[in-house]
Structure formats: structure tokens, C-alpha cells
Amino acid sequence: MSKTLIEIDEEALAVAQDAFGTKTKKDTVNRALREVSDRVKRHEARMAAERIAAEALDLDALTDKAAYRPTPGDDDQGQAA
Template sequence: MTETRLEVDQEALELAAKYFGTTTPADTINAALREVAARSRRAKAFAELVEIGKTGQFDELLVKRRPR
């Protein structure tokens, strides 16, 4: 791990700590960074699914799910 010195918005840090349930600034910042990275991956995956859906590849699944 790398040690970095930086100024942090204390109010934002406190709010983030409450949100993540963390007790140290380092844990809070790391949790926030991991969350942002995960959200970014999910957004990219969702965008890819939307593009696949536009091709009609999911149409067969929709037909199978319709009640008869």
C-alpha cells in the first residue's frame, strides 16, 4: 500500500464514515474508493447489457417468460 498525505473535507469524511460504518479515516477513504470502483464496473456492465439488448439477443428470453 502507498502512503499519501492529503487534505480531506472533514464533514464529507464524517458522513462517509457513518455511511460505511468505518472508524478510521484510512478505512473510510478506502471503502469510498472501492465503492466508486465497483459502481463504475457495474455501470459499464449495465451499458454493455443495454447494447446487447438493442441487438435483440434477449428477445427469446422475453418470449419464454410470457404467461400462456
């Protein structure tokens, strides 16, 4: 960890301390940074999962009923005589 001198918005800090339940400026800033980092990682993971799902699953094929439902006059496979 490094030590850095920064100016902090005291009102925003107070809101963050209330939200996180932290007591010190250091704990509050570190918690906020971890929260943002975790959120970015979750977003990146979700985007990667969506890309994988889009490549693996063709939703247009699933919504095309003609692709999986027989039409009258087709083979009568699976129907009782």
C-alpha cells in the same frame, strides 16, 4: 497500496464514516474508493448489456402488431372452422 498525503474534507469524512460504519480515515477513504470503483464497473456492465440487448432484440418489431397478428382475410391458420 501506496501512502499519500492529502487534505480531506472533515465534514464529508464524518458523513462517510457514519454511512459506512468505519472507524479510521484510512478505512473510510478506502471504502469510498471501492464503492465508486464498484459503481463504475456496474454501470459499464449495464451499458454493455444494454448494447448487446439492443443488437439482439428489435423492440420496434415487437411493438408492430401487424408483424405478428394475422389480419381478417389472411390465411385462417390455427382457427377453427
